[in-house]
Amino acid sequence: RTVYVNGAYLPENEAQISIFDRGFLMADGVYEVTSVLDGKLIDFDGHAVRLARSLSELEMRNPISKEDLLEVHRELVRANEIDEGLIYLQITRGSDGDRDFAFPDPETTEPTVVLFTQNKPGLADSPAAKKGAKIISIEDIRWGRRDIKTVQLLYPSMGKMMAKKAGCDDAWMVEDGFVTEGTSNNAYIVKGNKIITRALSNEILHGITRAAVLRFAREAQMEVEERNFTIDEAKEADEAFTTSASAFVMPVVEIDGVALGDGTPGRVAPRLREIYLDEMRKVAV
Ligand code: PMP
Numbered sequence: 001r002t003v004y005v006n007g008a009y010l011p012e013n014e015a016q017i018s019i020f021d022r023g024f025l026m027a028d029g030v031y032e033v034t035s036v037l038d039g040k041l042i043d044f045d046g047h048a049v050r051l052a053r054s055l056s057e058l059e060m061r062n063p064i065s066k067e068d069l070l071e072v073h074r075e076l077v078r079a080n081e082i083d084e085g086l087i088y089l090q091i092t093r094g095s096d097g098d099r100d101f102a103f104p105d106p107e108t109t110e111p112t113v114v115l116f117t118q119n120k121p122g123l124a125d126s127p128a129a130k131k132g133a134k135i136i137s138i139e140d141i142r143w144g145r146r147d148i149k150t151v152q153l154l155y156p157s158m159g160k161m162m163a164k165k166a167g168c169d170d171a172w173m174v175e176d177g178f179v180t181e182g183t184s185n186n187a188y189i190v191k192g193n194k195i196i197t198r199a200l201s202n203e204i205l206h207g208i209t210r211a212a213v214l215r216f217a218r219e220a221q222m223e224v225e226e227r228n229f230t231i232d233e234a235k236e237a238d239e240a241f242t243t244s245a246s247a248f249v250m251p252v253v254e255i256d257g258v259a260l261g262d263g264t265p266g267r268v269a270p271r272l273r274e275i276y277l278d279e280m281r282k283v284a285v
Contacts, residue, residue, distance in 0.1 A: 001080055001116060001117060002076065002079040002080055003076070003114070003115065003116040003117075004114065004115040004116070005112075005113070006110070006113055007113075009076075009079065015114070017112050017114070018094075018097070020095035020096075020097050020098060021094060021112050022092055022093040022095055022104075023092025023112060023151060024092075025095075025099055026101075027150060027152040028058075028092060028093045029091060029093065029112075029150065029151045030054040030060070030090070030092075030148065031088065031089060031091075031149055031150075031151050032048075032051050032149065033047075033086050033087070033089075033245050033246050034047045034073065034086070034087045035085070035087075035123065035248075036082050036083070036087060036117075037084055037123070037277070038083065038084075038281060038284065039077055039082065040281075040284035040285060041070075041073055041087070041285050042245070042281075043208050043245070044073065044285050045285075046208035047089075047245070048069060048070075050206065051069075051091070052066075053148075054148045054149045057148045058093075058150075059106070060093055060106070061111060062091075063110065063111045064091075064113055070285070072115055073087050073089075076116070076117050077117065080117045080119065082117050082119055083121065084119075084120055084121050084122065084123040085117055085118050085119045085121075085123065086246055087116075088115065088116050088117075090112075090113075090114045090115075090151060091111050091113050092114075092151070093109065094110050094112045096108065124277055128247075128250070129247070129248070129251065129265075129270075129273060130265070131253070131265075132251040132252060132253030132264065132269075133169040133170055133242070133250055133252050133253065133254075134167070134252075134253060134254040135163065135168055135169065135182070135252055135255055135256075136168050136171050136172075136255075137174050137179070137231045138162055138171045138172075138174070139174060140175040141155060142156075142173070144202060144203070145202055146181075146203055146204055146205055147203075147205060149205060159173065159183040160183050160184075163183075168254075170183055170184075170185070170242070171183050172187050174230075175203065178198070178229065179198065179228075179229055179234060180203050180204050181198070181204045181205065184244055184246075185207070185244035185247065185250065186207040186209070186210045186242060186243050186244070187240070187242055189229055189234045189239070189240045190238050190239035190240065190241070190266065190268045190269070191238055193222055194222070194223040194225055195217050195222055195268065196225045196226075196227060196229050197214070197224075198226070198227070198228055198229070199226040199227060207244065207245075208245055209243040209244055209249075209276070210243050212276060212280065213249060213276055216275045216276060216279060220271075222268070231255065231256065235255050235256065235258040237260060238260070238261050239252075239261060239265075239266035239267070241269035241272070248273055248276055248277060249269055249270075250269075251266060251269035251270060251273075252269075253265060253266075
């Protein structure tokens with residue numbers, strides 16, 4: 001693979017960053033994952049806007065303009081001949097060559113910018129989406145700024161492992177009795193013609209896919225209710241699903257061993273997935 005590191009395109013085994021980089025030592029960095037369909041970027045703008053916000057919330061300098069970032073994404077798609085797949089982007093605070101809890105001087109410290117591609121043929125026409133996901137619920141013990149997309153992903157990784165050990169696909173996290181979000185996606189339940197999902201706050205990531213899917217749902221005359229829901233309410237829902245840039249709309253067919261509806265993906269989630277893919281392909285860049 002050709003990867004991008006701080007202005008250079010290199011073979012992946014020649015790419016290097018400092019062992020003092022605060023991304024490595026302190027998870028002091030942010031990321032974005034943008035999907036590629038038909039060799040084009042899905043919702044690049046949404047990801048660029050959220051990236052700028054994450055950096056600003058952490059008082060990190062944005063080292064690359066949106067135009068340059070788009071060009072790097074496109075160049076990696078070209079170089080690695082990606083038709084369907086993902087582009088991973090990470091910006092960390094860099095380092096001043098030492099380890100200290102205080103941030104290094106932003107005037108003299110260059111943030112580290114890394115991008116690489118993941119080739120995923122069949123991303124859109126996914127067998128997993130036709131089957132639907134089985135999930136477990138786990139306690140949400142993450143920090144209080146989940147709206148910032150940091151590379152601090154140890155607990156979500158552990159959650160995914162807990163799900164795997166239970167023979168499931170993913171986990172939804174629960175705080176004070178209410179579902180926050182999935183390990184790497186936003187969470188929804190469906191009751192009749194109504195889609196229910198937690199409102200935006202510091203407690204969840206403001207999903208780029210969430211924004212688009214809720215817009216399409218409203219345009220399709222579905223009712224959208226942004227409010228908290230419990231795992232018990234979810235188990236009694238007609239349907240459930242998750243959204244993320246890398247899995248689009250993913251039906252959920254089982255929660256903590258309880259089948260939803262008839263245990264198949266249902267009506268609303270597959271329809272939203274289709275609308276999302278159709279509409280986003282049209283405006284891909
Ligand atoms: N919540 C969490 C915790 C996530 O990690 C992700 C995906 N990175 C999402 C929600 C979905 O966000 P998006 O639609 O922007 O991929």
